[in-house]
Amino acid sequence: MSGETYIGHSPHSPFWAKDSETIYFYWNKENKAYDDLYKVDVKSKKYVKVTVEEQKSLPTANGEWNKNHSKKLYIKAGNIFIYDFKKGLQKQITNTLDKKSNVFFLDNENTISYTSNGNVFIVDLNKGITTQVSNFTAGSKKEEAKLSPQNQFLHDQQVELFEIVRKREDRSEEKKEHAERLEIQQPSKIYLGKKYLWKAQLSNDASHIVYSLGKRAGNFATEMPVWVEGTGYVKMQNARPKVGSPEDTYTNFIFDVKGDSTIEIDLTTLEGIYDTPKYYEEYPELEKGKSDKMRDVVMHTPTFSKTTNYAIADVRAYDNKDRWIILINLSDGSVTQIDRQHDDAWIGGPGISGWNFWIPELKWINENTFWYQSEDDGYSHIYTYNVSSKEKRQLTKGNFEVHGVKLSNDRKSFYVTANKEHPGSMQLYKLDIASTNLTKITNQEGKHEAVLSPDEKYIVDRYSFSNKPWELYLQQNKVNATPVQLTSSTTKAFDAYKWRSPEVVTFKAEDNKDVHARLYKPTSEKDLHKAVIFVHGAGYLQNAHKWWSVYYREYMFHNMLVDNGYTVLDIDFRASEGYGSEWRTAIYRDMGGKDLSDQVDGAKFLVEQHGVNAEKIGIYGGSYGGFITMMAMFKEGDTFQAGAAIRSVTDWAHYNHPYTSNILNTPAFDPIAYKRSSPIYLAEGLKGDLLILHGMVDDNVQFSDVVRLSQRLIELKKENWNMAIYPIEPHGFKETSSWIDEYKRIFNLFQSKL
Template sequence: MLCSASSFINFFKNKAAFLFVLVIEMVPGTSLAQKVKSSLTIEKIMQGTGFTGTSPSEIAWSEDSRFIYFKWNPEKARADSLYKVTATGENTTKVNRPEADFLPTPNGRYNRTYTLKVYEKEGDIYLYDNKTNTSRQLTKTLEPEANPVFSGDEQQVVFTQNSNLFSLHLSSGQLTQLTNFLPGAKKTETKNDQEKWLQQQQLALFDIIKKRTEEEKIEQSENKKFKKKQAKAIYTGEKTVENAILSPDGKFVSYSLVTRPANVKKTIVPDYVTASGFTEDISSRTKVGAPLAASEMGLYDIGKDTTYQISFKDIKGITDQPAFLKDKKKITTPRPVAFFGPFWSDNGKNAVLVLRSFDNKDRWLVQFNPGTRALKVLDRQHDEAWLNGPGIDYEAGDLGWLGDNETLWFQSEETGYSHVYTVNTRTNQKKQITKGKYEVSAVRLTRDKKNWYFQANKVHPGEMHFYRLAVRSGEPEQLTTGAGNHEVTLSPDEKTLAIRYSYTNKPWELFVMPNRTGAKPRQVTNSLTNEFKAYQWRDPEVISFKARDGAEVFARIYRPTNAIANGPAVVFVHGAGYLQNAHKWWSYYYREYMFHNFLVDQGYTVMDLDYRGSAGYGRDVRTGIYQFMGGKDLTDQVDGAAYLVQHYQVNPRKIGIYGGSYGGFITLMALFTQPDVFAAGAALRSVTDWAHYNHEYTSAILNEPFTDSTAYVKSSPIYHAAGLKGALLMCHGLVDTNVHFQDIIRLTQRLIELKKENWELAVYPVENHAFTEPSSWTDEYKRIFKLFEANLK
């Protein structure tokens, strides 16, 4: 269906429709604010990197620190290619296929002197020799090998194949199977009373039977003496084995036994536009609250040929009841936990496990002694909301051992911001290393264990710099300068920084710089197209304002040079929830950044704010949405709109809002629960009912639907759709395996039953959650612009 401007406006006034369309005629409305002649078009912007140019990515050093390798596409080819440049930033060349195939993968494990590196590539194990710059293939099998590490004495490479551990001796080449995990139960022959009686009768009656039976026993006894020693058969029943780890002394194997629930329903996503011409079903994810896989820790004592189960029931706090359940039945059984590790010290004498409760309220660092199977809690991190943050995340997090082999470093939000801490396993002494109202991320310890390197937004929440901190001193040394973001990859010899740098209106480029303060970075890549450089991209003002509860909210403002009072405005809501976008570097939402420049050319003021729940501002901002998404994260948008009216002379009746994913969810909540604030909104790939989203993300914030139903009702737009007044555009990919198309269809039916007429749904048949086709991007953003032109001008 094609729409003229007048029919489009009448459409919103008079009727609702379900539009299955991919083409729209663009007829801009009349602007009351001053416009400037713009060279930008939505078609150009939505070409993505075809318009901007492709920035370098996947930065990695050669093992000898002579070259930097990176993915790049200056030729506008079908896909990015591998390039390399010298450590001084000279002689950028494309890497040919034979050289690329030879290169060790960036992941892998070194020996203690960093002369050898073992790594997995395409399912086989390789050994790289740093002295000779050569790689040797250790395995070449049909079955894939993974997780290679050096043994404690560094004479062997230990790896997994089909969940079992193997060791390969580097000198002799001997391959040894260390574990023998077998599915099912051990088969044992049992006889009933009748069979036993008949067997005894035969022995009593016939001498030949007695003679042969005795000879058979003697032969079995002799064979047992000379039988080749094999790994103990460990039967796992219906459980699967994961994370098998050999202790450095070679005496113990720790492992996970995972029980996966049967018959757990997953959402089916139909794919209609297929090569076969038939509808094909995509099996997607489960929904929040589905039964989870349970894991337990096993330990195999090789010398004693015995297995044990490690119990966590006595860990302090493991039976504590979360606050939101305080009025319900008290629990006495341990809460289920996931465990990670063990992580061994370099000398192999200390090991630590990371435990994390399934309800995301607790994280324990636990010292583990496999000989005695003793557990000692070194640190407990607890949050009645949920634990996350830089260096913490939902798994093991970032941690490691200092040079004394008894002090562990890790990250914690104990002070409200993610910082580096140490704890001594012998004395239990805990020490905070970095301090302040900023966040530390990407922490790494140097090879000589004398310095930490990390990134932090210490200067400003919207700036990211690279720091060095001596283990034995206390003040971080800032190595990078200039506003923006510096993503640093340190050379193996730790003499040079490969820096991927960007600023608000300057996409990512690669620079190199000597590893010292005051050094000048040298630019390596020039990725921008002439067409992109021809436009004068705005550097939006980064401001902050006080929300209604006193919290500081940061935002970016895009403003027409000669803005007319009482003009229109648009509020953009970033996706992902836990993400930062009101910063001073090139946005992940770069198409939206360019679209905001286009909107300003058309006379709009645009605000892009980091609402409650966003990354970069510490624990309180991160958890401000606990049990109520669409609460403080939405009132921050409302307060931002009020700020626009007060400080930028925006017309309070001409404010629109839009965003994708979490931003689409907030847009729906804004139009449904704040209808007098936002006149129009575009909700893209939106969550409409959190009970239908995934478990990992949703349960941390809202708990589970059947234990905290009030949180889900408050937070889900589908329950608030009756409040819709303004014009609503919804856009969704039909093969979205993240936020399922079912989400928007359920809301559509709800709007129909509520007899709402001022909404539109545009469907994109070949798109997943993240659109890939420029034609889809173009169509979507033409619709968004037309929505704003029709309702805000």
């Protein structure tokens, strides 16, 4: 349970030097408080630690290239740099303390743009002149004070009667006009009023700025006590709002730089923008079909094509049942709908996301065609759209998901990471755009996180298998090339044990669907015919795969359970990643429905096919896994005799908004979904023995969740439950001592109750 101190720290975040001869990566090889930067020579395959002096002079891994990839533009230590790879020179463009972002080359590559303090700037690299393009200003324009009727009469009387008053006013006006003629032209102020600037994006020809203004809904943060601090006092800390709390809203505008004018972007023409959700049909008091009020939406930062300057943007409905891709008319603020993706449950999937404020990739292949991902056919695949011809093409097809996309240097192919051969194996492919042929580059089962060299001759591959942690490999970018291992990160103690590679199996669910799972089996000599089912967490995640799990502590615990005669099943239940939109949304408005019945069917599978005693099955998991454990103990007590629920949601009405509102809508509008999905309403069903474990400074699933449930259990006079609390632990435990205590308690529960 000591984690990477015992296993060894894996290398991560590899990136290439421009010459494609050196690979850089981060690695805590010496178990320090921080990661060191290392480099590998491609020819010798030897790595060395990078000196501090060299690290300071390196371009960052991220940045923007010019068209021929000879120069890279990036931000480092808060300032802008250009690295000229032909000359091998780094040039610093700015040296100021203000924060900068969104730096890129304009169509004229002698100029660059960046954003600072919300405003857009242009730098002429030849002349060295920086020009401010926008002037977003807080507050409202001060209007010239008007005289009251009484004071206006007195002023007019003075002007009429006295020549000296008239002369002084004339001279004052003459002096003001002269000063105005001497003023250097500056961008006009764009007043924000009571709103705030959210995003501002300059077009590639510097002619327009598309920006969004936000209106604050208010502060709905919860408070959480921090119990053990150096001060000796209990400190109150702000935490996330609850689901259903009001959210900030946004309005979108176009600023014409030359015309010095602003227009609002009109989204009222989008298909379905006035539709009400289908679940409203279950509530007589709610409006159905069409509404008079436009739905709240958020428009993400637009992406401009080079030279043609087409502006496309992703628009998401706040209820996340619709996603639109639009073309913005910069001259009048109207939009053309390119694509609409609708789901009565919620929009999501790899490359798309179920989080409204995460920006999915919309990137241009050429001046007229861009690519994006969509679950249009039930799985996340790559599509292209030509703005001129209005042609939409689907480039990948099949019952698999695309998880990573990179356009090749010649812009004729994509390098794609996908689980095409098996939901639990992630491989790198090359996709020809014209023919849509998909060629496999990597071969080893597991997961490949491949980064291509700038010349695309090699890939550095961060690879792992189910019983082998992540290491770096070097491989030629060709079919059937043999990878060469560059790093070895595991400790002698870890290597001394023969870690199991669990079998990835399928079993039939009650609705005849195939459910994937990891199966750990003891030898026949050690088999005690007892079983534990592990339930992974959510967000959007899978664990019945063939690579090194994020649940590596649980993986090691499962090996220990097998050593002690248990069979372990680790299920990719309904809502797990990797299986398409129908699987992803199967828990809509019913968490603890099919995701729980998959656990019950898994238990039946163990009894019927693996000789497990039906009266000796336990279940455990953390976060969403803890929630399912509670639902199992409250609803399926005849199947599960013991359960350990870690950092568990007990009442979804008290969880966060982005995740929960997708699946259950909001509690005020869909109380039916919340009541049937929350363990606190079902606690009277507890039969077996329940162990609750929770960190007291959990700012994700807050400690109050289990406090409220414990009061409910007390009032129900339930006695077969216990609680272990961890005063200094957040959602993901930090201290080895806490992990050890937690898993000792879980192991003792199963040993004593199964």
